Amino acid sequence: MRKSTMFLLITACNLCLFVLMALHASLSQSQGNRERSDRARLVKELRLTDLCLFTEARYTRHPSMADLHAPFQDHPGALEHFPSGSLVTPPAAATRSHAQFP
Numbered sequence: 001m002r003k004s005t006m007f008l009l010i011t012a013c014n015l016c017l018f019v020l021m022a023l024h025a026s027l028s029q030s031q032g033n034r035e036r037s038d039r040a041r042l043v044k045e046l047r048l049t050d051l052c053l054f055t056e057a058r059y060t061r062h063p064s065m066a067d068l069h070a071p072f073q074d075h076p077g078a079l080e081h082f083p084s085g086s087l088v089t090p091p092a093a094a095t096r097s098h099a100q101f102p
Contacts, residue, residue: 054084 042048
């Protein structure tokens with residue numbers, strides 16, 4: 001078999017695989033949209049809260065529901081007890097509201 005024939009055969013196979021992958025992606029996207037809307041309806045019906053990011057402390061589990069002083073609930077000079085506290089920043093709305101006051 002000539003090298004050019006082998007090249008064309010491999011290129012044709014790759015092109016077929018590419019078309020099949022694109023077809024699969026479009027079919028999966030419509031199914032994913034259906035599943036996403038079902039999940040959104042379930043969350044709305046059950047009135048679920050935000051995603052739980054970490055399991056350690058309440059201010060890292062739900063950052064949108066935490067206040068700025070939760071990590072220092074023992075006293076203002078307390079060190080961070082949990083490693084995830086250094087990964088999660090306070091909610092933007094909470095830091096913006098406190099930045100206005102000197």
